[in-house]
Amino acid sequence: MERMTPLVEARELAVGHGGRALIRGIDLRLEPGRVLCLLGPNGAGKTTLFRTLLGLIPPVAGRIELAGQPLPRLSRAQIARHLAHVPQALTTPFAFTALDIVLMGAAAGLGPFARPGRPEADRAMAALERLGIADLARSEVTRLSGGQRQLVLIARALAQEAAAIIMDEPTASLDFANRVLVGKAIRRLADLGTGVILSSHDPDQAAALGDHALLVNRDGPIASGPVSRTLTADNLSRLYGIPVRRETGRDGRLHFY
Numbered sequence: 001m002e003r004m005t006p007l008v009e010a011r012e013l014a015v016g017h018g019g020r021a022l023i024r025g026i027d028l029r030l031e032p033g034r035v036l037c038l039l040g041p042n043g044a045g046k047t048t049l050f051r052t053l054l055g056l057i058p059p060v061a062g063r064i065e066l067a068g069q070p071l072p073r074l075s076r077a078q079i080a081r082h083l084a085h086v087p088q089a090l091t092t093p094f095a096f097t098a099l100d101i102v103l104m105g106a107a108a109g110l111g112p113f114a115r116p117g118r119p120e121a122d123r124a125m126a127a128l129e130r131l132g133i134a135d136l137a138r139s140e141v142t143r144l145s146g147g148q149r150q151l152v153l154i155a156r157a158l159a160q161e162a163a164a165i166i167m168d169e170p171t172a173s174l175d176f177a178n179r180v181l182v183g184k185a186i187r188r189l190a191d192l193g194t195g196v197i198l199s200s201h202d203p204d205q206a207a208a209l210g211d212h213a214l215l216v217n218r219d220g221p222i223a224s225g226p227v228s229r230t231l232t233a234d235n236l237s238r239l240y241g242i243p244v245r246r247e248t249g250r251d252g253r254l255h256f257y
């Protein structure tokens with residue numbers, strides 16, 4: 001059977017800062033419609049890996065391809081068509097409205113001198129509606145709560161309509177209802193064919209949302225593969241350096257404690 005070209009592929013990747021590797025030997029592959037969860041302790045290098053995959057910092061070693069094309073050969077606008085990014089937090093000192101921010105996502109695939117028009121505005125509004133925050137469109141983001149700002153960032157990534165989205169702890173600052181909302185939105189996106197790579201500090205969430213998991217700590221990658229085989233008590237105990245137990249609930253979901 002012919003193998004599908006992955007949306008994102010990294011081989012023998014080493015990532016770090018100033019040429020010094022934090023993690024070495026990362027192999028990852030994201031296919032359309034799949035959710036890959038990255039788990040690891042604080043400071044392991046998850047954000048550094050994401051910034052490397054997005055072409056924002058150079059790899060220390062190894063190769064990255066987006067839809068079969070080497071990352072260094074792609075322009076920023078081309079990368080934006082392949083990969084959208086939901087950072088950990090929205091930081092802007094400017095009084096942008098939520099709609100302004102989401103419009104930036106809708107316009108990310110345009111050339112450097114093109115201006116967003118009606119189609120981009122419609123896409124931005126549709127993304128806000130999908131996350132149930134259309135009523136925030138005219139609100140200044142500096143006045144929104146952390147959770148609302150996070151939803152705006154996710155809407156910006158949706159509006160970009162990239163083939164894959166990288167999300168850095170997308171539900172970290174959300175209350176329970178918004179966590180559920182965003183979790184469902186992520187699964188729905190994947191069901192419609194988008195590839196998602198997300199980091200999480202919650203193995204239960206990774207098991208619920210992920211198809212695959214990649215576990216990395218300061219020693220490097222510990223395990224990767226389908227969630228049920230990768231999120232084992234042994235692997236998570238090694239990952240976090242504490243005893244972890246795993247249980248399968250009556251609903252068939254994995255729980256860790």
Ligand SMILES: Nc1ncnc2c1ncn2[C@@H]1O[C@H](COP(=O)(O)OP(=O)(O)OP(=O)(O)O)[C@@H](O)[C@H]1O
Nearest residue numbers: 017018022040041042043044045046047048049088
């Ligand atoms: N621009 C930078 N220059 C030098 N070192 C950096 C830079 N950004 C981050 N680091 C260091 O790289 C290491 C990994 O940071 P990173 O943010 O990638 O970890 P993380 O796994 O995402 O952590 P967390 O779970 O706490 O968000 C940390 O020790 C951090 O201090």
